[in-house]
Amino acid sequence: MSKAPQPQVSLASNQLAASKAEGKREGHAAGRAEGFTAGKTEGLREGAGLERTRIAAILSCPEAKGRADLANHLAFKSDIAPSDVATMLAASPVEDLRASSPFFAAMNAIANPQVGADGYVVNQNDEQRASAMAASIVEAHRRLNSAPGG
Structure with missing residues (x-):
């Protein structure tokens, strides 16, 4: 009896197993990449929504009234929580818009x-x-x- 045909079958079986393993690795990598992309997209969407909510909370809080410049700065240029921003705004002086207005200054320069x-x-x-x-x-x-x- 000759055992030469068995190694050929064994070789084909090994190639098939290697091919299946490679396919699994490629499929796993593709699935992982697709999952990563989908997760990243969803994360960005959720993060943007949370940031919009944070900005709206800061700009609409009662403490922001009369302190628009500071409120805008803290809303758009920081990542401070809205409750902490409200505390900071409450401790800040209210802006005197009349003092910085050229129109107001001109009107005060003449007798009315x-x-x-x-x-x-x-x-x-x-x-x-x-x-x-x-x-x-x-x-x-x-x-x-x-x-x-x-």
């Missing part, structure tokens, strides 16, 4: 009369009001007559 509900200056007596009204009528008449085509 106190005007009442009827349109007249509050601190004028009847004679002063009548005089101011007459001057206003005369000025309006002059403007109309000096306008081109008038």
Whole structure:
């Protein structure tokens, strides 16, 4: 009896086993990569949602009112918890927007009369009001007559 054919079968069996093992490794690697990608995508989605919630909590907290610059900075440039940010904001001074406004500064640079509900200056007596009204009528008449085509 000859035993030569058995090693050929054994060789084919070994190749088949090696091929199956390689297929399993490739399948495992592909599955792992696909799972990693899906997990990463889901993690990014969940993380973005949590970050949006954090930012909204900071910007809408009562302590952020009057402290918008600081609230925005802490919301977008840090990873501090909203409760800690609220504590920090509460301990911070409220911004005086009027002090930093060029419009407010310009308006404060000129004298502004106190005007009442009827349109007249509050601190004028009847004679002063009548005089101011007459001057206003005369000025309006002059403007109309000096306008081109008038």
